[in-house]
Amino acid sequence: MMSLAMATENENLKIVQVWHGGKFQKRLQEMGIYKDSQIKVIKNDIPGPLIVDVKGSRLIIGRGQAQKIMVEGE
Amino acid sequence: MDKIKIALAGNPNVGKSTLFNRWTGMRQHVGNWPGKTVEKKEGSFKYDQYGMEVIDLPGNYSLTAYSVEEVVSRDYIVGEKPDVIVNIIDAANLERNLYLTVQMMELGANLVLALNMNKFAREKGLKINKKQLSELLGVPVIEIEAVDDTGSEKLLQTIVKVSKSPNVVLDRLEYGNEVSEHTKQLEKIIDQDIPQLDAPSSWIALKLMEEDPEIIKKIEETGKGQRVLKEIKKIQRHFNDVFGDDADAAITDARYGFIAGLVSESVKKPKIDKVTRSDLIDRVVTHKYLGIPIFLLIMWLTFQITFTLGDPLGGYVEEAFAWLGETIAASMGEGFLTSFIVDGIIGGVGGVLVFVPLIFILFLILSILEDSGYLARAAFVMDRFMHKLVGLHGKSFIPMILGFGCAVPGIMATRTLENERDRLLTMLIVPFMSCSARLPVYALIVAAFFSAYQGWVIFSLYLLGIVVAIIVAAIFKKTIFKGMSAPFVMELPPYRLPTAKGALIHMWERGALFLKKAGTIILALSVVIWALSSLPVGVEYGSQESVTGQIGTVLSPIFAPLGFGEWQATVAIIYGFLAKEVVVSTFGTLYGIDGDGGGEEASDEEVSANETASVEQVSNEASGEQVSGETAVEEASAEEEETALEEDPGYIAVMQELFTPLSAYAYMVFVLLYIPCLATLAAIRRETNSWKWPAFAAVYTFVVAYVVSFVVYQGGLIMGFA
Incomplete structure (x- = not known):
C-alpha cells in the first residue's frame, strides 16, 4: 500500500483508503475516486499536481490531495 | 400551442451548452438563479407544433447539497417539475456520467438520455449497445452529436413522446440488501408521518441516510419528523457498527455498483486502453519542461491578437465619442447642459466604452x-x-493574465474557481496587474522625466504590480483567507474543436453583461463626478474653484508625504478612479487651463481636442509595443509622434513644475496600485453580489498604494534622489 502521489505512471491501481473527509470526499466520490475504485496515474511530475485516469476520464488532482489517497497494485 | 418544459442536465464539459445554443440560438436569457451567484440560462424554440422552453441547469457531477450548483439543480427538478429532463452524457465517459443519471432517477425525474461525443468514444474503442442500456435503465437513450445535427430530430421526437407519457423508474435501482432494507423502513415512516413532501419518499429516505443537511432541515421544519430522525440515527449507528463506515459510503458504492453492472452488460471496452489524439497532444502540452513555454506562447499570442485587433477598434470608438462630443458641443453651444452631456456622460461612459x-x-x-x-x-x-x-491553484493564474489586458474580464474569469475563498482572493489581486489603461499614464510621465530609461521604468512598474500581487496574496492567505489551501481536483476534458456559434455566444454573454451592468453604474458615477466638477454654478469645469478642485485642495496634504501634494495631482487621482487613463486627460485639461505654459494661444476646446487625439496615439503606441514582445526597453517610443502630448515642451514644463523625477515615479506607483477603476469595482460587486468586497478592495488597495508610494518617495529621499 502506498499513496497515490508515489505511484508510477500507467500502472493500474486500486484505491484502498481515502483519507479525506466532508465536502472534498464527496467531490472525489462523485468524480469517481472512492474506496475500491480503480485508478491509473497518467502523469506524475514532481513537483506539481498529478493527472489520473478514473473510469475513462482524466482528472487533475493536487499533490497534497493525492498523498491522502492510498492505493495498491492490482 | 402546447408547451414543453425541458431541463438540460449533465456533468460539466459534456456539450450541454453546445446543445442549448444549437436549439435556442440567440433566443436565450442569461441571468442568475434567485439569490445565488450561479448563472441561469433559459431559452425557447419551436418544434413541430410545440413551444419548447429550455433551461440549462448548471453542470454538476452529483445532486448532493455540497455545492450551490447542485442545490439549484435539484431544487429546480423537485420544485419546478420540468416535463422532461434531457440528461446529456459523454459516451466516452459513461460510468462517471451515469452517477448523476442514477441520482436523477432516484429523484423521480422524467428522463431522456442523450449520448453525446460518440465519435470520441469510438476513437477510444468503446462499443455501446444503446438498446441494452435503455432497457436496463428503463429510460430512452438517443445517440446525438451536439456540434452538428446528428440525432437531433430523434431526440426531439422522443422528448415530445416522453412528455406525454412520463416514465418514472424508481424501481430499477438496486442498492443491495442492506441499504434497500433500511430505505424501505424509512420510507414507510416518512409516508406515515410526513406524506405531503414534494419529492418521492424513497429519495428523501436515501438523502437522509446520506446525512444531507438540506433535507434534514426540511424534515425538521415540518415539525413531524421526530420519528424519522430517530430512525435515521439508529441506521447510522448500525452502519458504523457493521461496516465501520457510514451509510453514505455504502450508498455511493451501491450506485457505482449498479452502474458497473449496467456498463459491463451494455458496453464493450478494448482490452488495452487506446491512446487518443487528446492524449498525444497532452504529452506535449502538459510536458514537464515544454508545458510552461507553450503556455507563455499561447498567452503572448492572445495578447498580440487582442491588442492588434482591439486597439484600432477602440480608437474608432474613441473617435466616435470625440466626434459626438464635438458635434453636440458645436450644435448646442456653450452651456451647462452641453457640459453635462459632453464632459459628464460622453466623457465618463465613452472613456470606459x-x-x-x-x-x-x-x-x-x-x-x-x-x-x-x-x-x-x-x-x-x-x-x-x-x-x-x-x-x-493554477486556475487562479488565468484571471491574473487577463488582468494585464483589463481587470474586468479578469475578475469575471474567476468564475471558473470553485472555491469561494480562492475566488475572492484572486479578485482582490487581479487589479494589481498593470492593465492597458495605465500605460498612457506611464507614457506621459516617463516622457517628461525618464526619457532616457523609459522602457525600464515602465517595465519596473509591471514587475512591481506582480510582486505586490504576490506579497498581498501571501499576506491575505495567512490572515483573512486563513486556512488550508482548498483541495484541488478538476476534470481535464478531452480537446475539442470549438464551434464558432458557441464561442461567439460565449463572448456575447460575458461582454454584454459588462456593457449592461458596468455601463449603468459608470453612467451614474460619471454624472456625480461631473456635478462635482461643475459646481458651484459658474466655475470653470474641473478648476480649483469647483467642488472637485476644492476637494483636491483639501485632500492634497494627504499626498504630500508621497511627494505629490499639489491639488492638480490629487484631482487627477480622483478622476482616475473613473478609469485610470482619465489621469492623463485630467492633466490635459489642467494644462489647457494654464495654457500659458505652452505659449499657445489656442482656445480651450481646441487644445483638449488635440490632446484627446494625441493621448489616444500614445495609448495605441504603447500598448502595441507592449504586446509585440520586443523587450520593454522599446516600449512607449511615443516621441516619434510629432503631435504627442508629452512632446509638447509646454506640457513637459507644467509636469516638471508639479513633479520631481522621484515624486513622478512615486505618482506612477500610486496610479498603478490605488483603488481599481469603477468598472473593476462594479465587476467585483457583480461577481460577489455584495458591496462589501468592492468596498474592501477600494480601501485596501488605497492603503497598499499609499504605503508603497510612501516607501518609494521617502526611501528615495533618504537615498539622495531629489
Missing part, C-alpha cells in the same frame, strides 16, 4: 481556449508556481 472592443476580442479568444479544453491544461501547468508563491 473604449475598452469594449478589447474586452470582446479577449473574451472571444478566451472562449475558444476554454471550449477547446486548453485552459484546463494551463491551470495544470501553472499550478506548480502558483502553489509555491501564492498558495493558490
Whole structure:
C-alpha cells in the first residue's frame, strides 16, 4: 500500500483508503475516486499536481490531495 | 400551442451548452438563479407544433447539497417539475456520467438520455449497445452529436413522446440488501408521518441516510419528523457498527455498483486502453519542461491578437465619442447642459466604452481556449508556481493574465474557481496587474522625466504590480483567507474543436453583461463626478474653484508625504478612479487651463481636442509595443509622434513644475496600485453580489498604494534622489 502521489505512471491501481473527509470526499466520490475504485496515474511530475485516469476520464488532482489517497497494485 | 418544459442536465464539459445554443440560438436569457451567484440560462424554440422552453441547469457531477450548483439543480427538478429532463452524457465517459443519471432517477425525474461525443468514444474503442442500456435503465437513450445535427430530430421526437407519457423508474435501482432494507423502513415512516413532501419518499429516505443537511432541515421544519430522525440515527449507528463506515459510503458504492453492472452488460471496452489524439497532444502540452513555454506562447499570442485587433477598434470608438462630443458641443453651444452631456456622460461612459472592443476580442479568444479544453491544461501547468508563491491553484493564474489586458474580464474569469475563498482572493489581486489603461499614464510621465530609461521604468512598474500581487496574496492567505489551501481536483476534458456559434455566444454573454451592468453604474458615477466638477454654478469645469478642485485642495496634504501634494495631482487621482487613463486627460485639461505654459494661444476646446487625439496615439503606441514582445526597453517610443502630448515642451514644463523625477515615479506607483477603476469595482460587486468586497478592495488597495508610494518617495529621499 502506498499513496497515490508515489505511484508510477500507467500502472493500474486500486484505491484502498481515502483519507479525506466532508465536502472534498464527496467531490472525489462523485468524480469517481472512492474506496475500491480503480485508478491509473497518467502523469506524475514532481513537483506539481498529478493527472489520473478514473473510469475513462482524466482528472487533475493536487499533490497534497493525492498523498491522502492510498492505493495498491492490482 | 402546447408547451414543453425541458431541463438540460449533465456533468460539466459534456456539450450541454453546445446543445442549448444549437436549439435556442440567440433566443436565450442569461441571468442568475434567485439569490445565488450561479448563472441561469433559459431559452425557447419551436418544434413541430410545440413551444419548447429550455433551461440549462448548471453542470454538476452529483445532486448532493455540497455545492450551490447542485442545490439549484435539484431544487429546480423537485420544485419546478420540468416535463422532461434531457440528461446529456459523454459516451466516452459513461460510468462517471451515469452517477448523476442514477441520482436523477432516484429523484423521480422524467428522463431522456442523450449520448453525446460518440465519435470520441469510438476513437477510444468503446462499443455501446444503446438498446441494452435503455432497457436496463428503463429510460430512452438517443445517440446525438451536439456540434452538428446528428440525432437531433430523434431526440426531439422522443422528448415530445416522453412528455406525454412520463416514465418514472424508481424501481430499477438496486442498492443491495442492506441499504434497500433500511430505505424501505424509512420510507414507510416518512409516508406515515410526513406524506405531503414534494419529492418521492424513497429519495428523501436515501438523502437522509446520506446525512444531507438540506433535507434534514426540511424534515425538521415540518415539525413531524421526530420519528424519522430517530430512525435515521439508529441506521447510522448500525452502519458504523457493521461496516465501520457510514451509510453514505455504502450508498455511493451501491450506485457505482449498479452502474458497473449496467456498463459491463451494455458496453464493450478494448482490452488495452487506446491512446487518443487528446492524449498525444497532452504529452506535449502538459510536458514537464515544454508545458510552461507553450503556455507563455499561447498567452503572448492572445495578447498580440487582442491588442492588434482591439486597439484600432477602440480608437474608432474613441473617435466616435470625440466626434459626438464635438458635434453636440458645436450644435448646442456653450452651456451647462452641453457640459453635462459632453464632459459628464460622453466623457465618463465613452472613456470606459473604449475598452469594449478589447474586452470582446479577449473574451472571444478566451472562449475558444476554454471550449477547446486548453485552459484546463494551463491551470495544470501553472499550478506548480502558483502553489509555491501564492498558495493558490493554477486556475487562479488565468484571471491574473487577463488582468494585464483589463481587470474586468479578469475578475469575471474567476468564475471558473470553485472555491469561494480562492475566488475572492484572486479578485482582490487581479487589479494589481498593470492593465492597458495605465500605460498612457506611464507614457506621459516617463516622457517628461525618464526619457532616457523609459522602457525600464515602465517595465519596473509591471514587475512591481506582480510582486505586490504576490506579497498581498501571501499576506491575505495567512490572515483573512486563513486556512488550508482548498483541495484541488478538476476534470481535464478531452480537446475539442470549438464551434464558432458557441464561442461567439460565449463572448456575447460575458461582454454584454459588462456593457449592461458596468455601463449603468459608470453612467451614474460619471454624472456625480461631473456635478462635482461643475459646481458651484459658474466655475470653470474641473478648476480649483469647483467642488472637485476644492476637494483636491483639501485632500492634497494627504499626498504630500508621497511627494505629490499639489491639488492638480490629487484631482487627477480622483478622476482616475473613473478609469485610470482619465489621469492623463485630467492633466490635459489642467494644462489647457494654464495654457500659458505652452505659449499657445489656442482656445480651450481646441487644445483638449488635440490632446484627446494625441493621448489616444500614445495609448495605441504603447500598448502595441507592449504586446509585440520586443523587450520593454522599446516600449512607449511615443516621441516619434510629432503631435504627442508629452512632446509638447509646454506640457513637459507644467509636469516638471508639479513633479520631481522621484515624486513622478512615486505618482506612477500610486496610479498603478490605488483603488481599481469603477468598472473593476462594479465587476467585483457583480461577481460577489455584495458591496462589501468592492468596498474592501477600494480601501485596501488605497492603503497598499499609499504605503508603497510612501516607501518609494521617502526611501528615495533618504537615498539622495531629489
